[in-house]
Amino acid sequence: MSMAKRTKLFLAGGAATLVVGLGTGLVASYMGLQGLTVLGGGGPSEFAYVPADSSFLAYADIRDVMDSELRRRLTDLQPAAGEGAERFRTDTGIDLERDIDYLVAAASAPEADASGDAAMPGPPLILARGRFDQVRLEGLIRDRGGVVEDYAGTRLLVQERLAVGFLEPDLVAIGTPAGVRRAIDTKASGLSVRGNDELMGIVRDIDDGDAWAVARFDSLTTARLPAEVVAQLPAIRWFSASGFIGAGVEGQLRVETRDEAGAEDLRQVIQGVLALARMQAGQHAGLGDAVNALQIGGQGTTVSLSFSVPPELIDVVIGMRSNEQALWLVPHVVPGLLVTPIPGL
């Protein structure tokens, strides 16, 4: 007795689905489709100035952040914060709300000093895309003892520890003199961070946020923490964070561990802490929602923690802050009336 025709057809259909699905995945992984991603996933054009050995890379869409509802509400809460921005505009001619579109920041891992200890990392290279008054900036830096020099056809304003380079009509590099010169060299050589597959792979995963940052974990910890503490940290290779800013904030923290066992251990630790936090936060409605919004994820060597700060929670925080300010005002407004402010009320 042999199988009925419809049974054979069904089995062949099921097997074909598996084969086509796995084949498509295989092709997507190793041949053509990944290339499509690479074509569109090279990051901002400023990456051409970022050296390939960078251990830290960050991006912030200043326009989105400045235009966000969250920023507007925070500004309303602290009107004095605008005075600093106004002073900056007077000095430099740069209106932070309108003149800067986005920033890219990068830093390379510090080299070890003569004793073999890792040195503290220097200031990062900042690449700002926007509209800048070159003459005004040049005058400002000259007034403060800076000199103008030409480096590989690019005009640099150099102080002792700070340099500003006008790389393109609407692109400015700010950093140490050596850092800015290296950025110019990187662009000329074509050996930019785009050739760093490991770093760019992580960037491609997170670069859809308003702001994101990727850093090699040892570059963050080695110079700042004692060796005994570093030895106790989990085997993490990369740390990244990304976020969307609107009326609230949504984001994701992510680490890449050296092996899957390390990732699994880390997931279990976070999972336990989250579960404990949920039990503790159950009595407070606002806090409970925030803790419930924490979601652990990731696979393989990736561990991620997603979070969301909804507008309602920000309202609560703003409300608490307003109440706090109001209570602090009472003793000053009504002399002689003794009122003890209750922080957090």
Added chain:
Amino acid sequence: MRAAWRVFELSIGQMLWSRRTIFMALVVGSPVVLALVARIVQAAGVAPLRVNGAPLDAAGLFGMLIWILYLRFIVPVLGVFYGTALIADEVDDKTITYLFTRPIRRGAVLLGKFMAYVVCTTLVVLPSVIFTYFLIVPVREIAQSFGSLVTDLGLLALGLAAYGSVFALIGAALKRPLVIGLVFAFGWEQVALVVPGYLRQFTLAYYLQALVPHAAPSDGVVALLQAISTGPAPSASSSLLWLLGAVVVSLGLATRAVERREYVLEQ
């Protein structure tokens, strides 16, 4: 093996075109429908995918479906309903006499039916996983998550075989196998996993979960209990060995039970 193959050919059609298949289609179709809805919602830009208010990426959503729907529900439930029925259905329908009076070993009947179960369920469940995956995961993320998909397919096939063999043993050796199977899958396995000590080592889920490449969903108290009570997860190689061992031992015992047991057909 030849006899088992003949029983396989006979049983696969019966298994596929039975009323139980409607149940299977509903069960394995639900993740595909969920994935389709998620894709439509995402494409319409109505709202991003979220869990407890937090955005969930595509790989995270797919991993959650693998954990919650496939591993914790679909695989055990198909194992119970099909595995316990391999012999019990023939007894209930009083047709087992026709099989046992053939000039083949009784054990070959069980083996042939078990092969039919494995082929039938894997060729329904795994394509459902493939459809779910391609509906949820964007093309640009396939390169990173494809390895996990292959692992998922392998562990689900192994899970179906392991649960099927254990429930085939229950179906061959005990009366009321469906009730016992449901208690085992959704009672014993769930409780033993969170009880401190070594009890979890007597569950299939313990070894299957160790093979899953996705983060386990954190669901409050259960996650806390598991975090407190669970020691280090078994290695992938030992999990594979234990699961394959469970298949071989269960099938061996089931074959022995079928060979030796006298099935009394109720009049």
